[in-house]
Amino acid sequence: MPGSNERALEKARTLPADALILDLEDAVSPDMKAAARAQVAEAVKSGSYGSRELIIRINALDTEWGHDDLEAAIEAGPDAILVPKPNRAADLDAVARKVEMAGKSIPLWAMMETPLGLLNIQEIAGCAAHSHAPLTAFVMGTNDLAKETRARFVPGRAPMMPWLVTSILAARAYGLDIIDGVYNDFRDTDGFMAECQQARDLGMDGKTLIHPAQVAGANEAFAPSEAEVSQARKIIAAFELPENKGKGAISLDGRMVELLHAEMAGRTVALSDAIEAREGE
Structure with missing residues (x-):
């Protein structure tokens, strides 16, 4: 959910989703970063989202917004902090140190969306051992991976299959959950459901969504019959x-x-x- 969109944050309170990623990164324009940060922190603190897990996706620490995002996220106390574009374990280590210095315990999720990150995925998965900010989940950033590798989106995702399978292996080796990337055409129900089924067959735990219309289909696909x-x-x-x-x-x-x-x-x-x-x- 875009952290700058008050209406979206309000609607999220009623969605039958397991988790809500409140975004401060790609979905928020530069001029709205500060406002989104304050709005997301307030939403997390409100306690009005029921049993839904709340995850804050911050901007990377090497951006002008990253450190302020992280400080606000730590203070708000979400169920997890989603770290974008980690290339090495050091990128998660830096976030974990900030959490520990604040005297908090907040799990981390990692957005796997760069070629270098995938090459270093075992090293990154090892961040599950952090005491105060353990890595607990991978989120596949298939759009960014396609952009960086020039792979095409095709039915069946053959160009992406090596990345997906390698990520699943790393996740399971270190006890992490793994969530599939988004399906961009939210009007294509058949294509979306086919990709959900593929992700489940591969062993993924769920799918990230870009539109409320996709929630029911994802719940159906990943629930046992x-x-x-x-x-x-x-x-x-x-x-x-x-x-x-x-x-x-x-x-x-x-x-x-x-x-x-x-x-x-x-x-x-x-x-x-x-x-x-x-x-x-």
Whole structure:
């Protein structure tokens, strides 16, 4: 949500989204940076967004607005601070030091959107070890990556697949969540849903959106289906039977099911329960 758009920030209070990225960077013109910063800080402090996670995307520290953005974000205390265009771990280290010096604990998200950042992605992912400002999520900046690499946007995203898969591997290796980039044509519902399904099949946790009309589709694509939840509960129940306690693999409905499938089923059920709780608010 553009931090300079008061109407957008107001509407965000009603959207069925899991998280809101309140933007001070690309979506805000230079002449509106200071006003957006104050407006976003006030919005975060208001406590009026329910259980939605609030993330502030600051300008990079090497810009004229970055340090003021970071100070305001730290003082406001969002659920996370989104750092744009990190090229090396040092870019996140600098933000983490500021958070620690302020005596706060605020997680960081990293916007993976530069070729150098992708080349250094394992080093960047290691910032999950920061004590006061641990890196907890990657957000894929596919528009910027396309701009920097000259890759074309094509159905199926073949030119981007190496970046996406490498980023997923780095995220999982260091215990991070990873959120797919935006789909620019918000009127193309079929194309959007196909890209959401691709992202889910690859293992991503969600998708960043540029229009409220995309929220329902993303929620549908990344939520487990009733059949998936039912099967997950069945697997969990089977492993909890007295005769299966301690087993690493069992037979269920004519196929071999391993303990790792029970762990996967546990995540599916937890996700379903979280969605149900959110819908009941």
